[in-house]
Amino acid sequence: MWSNARDVAAGDLVIIWQTRELIQPLLITPGKDLNSRFGYYRHADLVGIPYGSKVGSRNGKGFIHVLRPTPELWTMALPHRTQILYLADIAFITSWLDIKRGSSVIEAGTGSGSFSHSVARTIGSVGHLWSYEFHEARANKAREEFSLHGMADIITLTHRNVCKDGFTVEDTVDAVFLDLPAPWDAIEHAKKALKKASPTRICCFSPCMEQVLRTVSALNDSGFTDITMFETLLRPHEVHQLSLQPLTQAVEKLKKLEQKREDKRQHQIARTSKRKRDDLPETDTDNVGGKRLRTQESAEEDVSIRDIPDAVVDPGQSANQPSPIKTSVSKVSPDVRGHTSYLTFARLVPTAPSTIRD
Ligand code: SAM
Structure with a gap:
């Protein structure tokens, strides 16, 4: 299979990674140059560098990564x-x-x-x-x-x-x-x-x-x-980083969310009793053909990644000490592409x- 050596040698096939869309194989041939929109490189300069190196172009236009080939690459x-x-x-x-x-x-x-x-x-x-x-x-x-x-x-x-x-x-x-x-x-x-x-x-x-x-x-x-x-x-999964935050802050966020829900509930009760008092039929502006329209309020109620209180630190940790710890969460994208x-x-x-x- 391909070279297992640590360093690139003349005659090796390497993979040149320029961007996600621009990845190309290259046979290292001293005396030849590689020219791309990310600059120009002499093959001879790549001989002896470790696989995985990031190499700057000779004319300062950009850089490339020189990778060892794998079936995936x-x-x-x-x-x-x-x-x-x-x-x-x-x-x-x-x-x-x-x-x-x-x-x-x-x-x-x-x-x-x-x-x-x-x-x-x-x-x-x-x-x-x-x-x-x-x-x-x-x-x-x-x-x-x-x-x-x-x-x-x-x-x-x-x-x-x-x-x-x-x-x-x-x-x-x-x-x-x-x-x-x-x-x-x-x-x-x-x-x-x-x-x-x-x-x-x-x-x-x-x-x-x-x-x-x-x-x-x-x-x-x-x-x-x-x-x-x-x-x-x-x-695709969208991965986000959340900072760990003190328990008191998380509780505060949850209380605010709870308060918002309670205000909305009270508002609805008031509207229903007014309708009854005025003897109005059972329709409302956000109810069309039996389907509830998505109002800004209902959208706000959706729990999105932004609404989930950030992960919580150990309750023993001081509340006013900001935590440097981060955690990763992922949200599955509804878009499914790539049928082959x-x-x-x-x-x-x-x-x-x-x-x-x-
Ligand atoms: N699986 C390959 C890959 O991952 O690179 C791609 C295969 S390509 C879609 C299909 C190949 O089958 C073509 O190169 C075609 O010439 C070949 N092929 C079609 N009919 C064939 C047959 N009856 N016998 C042998 N090869 C055939």
């Missing part, structure tokens, strides 16, 4: 030749396919090799990944990268149409992952490649429900069981040999 930085799998899906698929150190795995197609890098690290040198790609130029490029990244012994890449010609191994692998436009055409072939003597697993990645349904039918027809479909969605595809999983369980009785 490679997924963020790799040159896209196809759509790729991202980390949320990669982690979920790896876990549900039970891929671990020593596993034998098939993937098709290889695409840009995003999933392949993570699998190679997980299975290690005692496992093996058979990867298949029917686009010849993509297959050659990925093979070149696997070799450059020291994964040539872990990954065997074959240029082949797996839907037509199947896989190159039989009764060998623990798991199959299909990221193809027509995975259903490869399911019978996958069954042949999976180990016969132990339970094995398959996952198909499909962008739409029609494809999921065709895949599920094919899995059923081939005798797979436990067919389950998942959608991986990213839900549906993941259909299934298992193939060996049938027990029938026992013959006398």
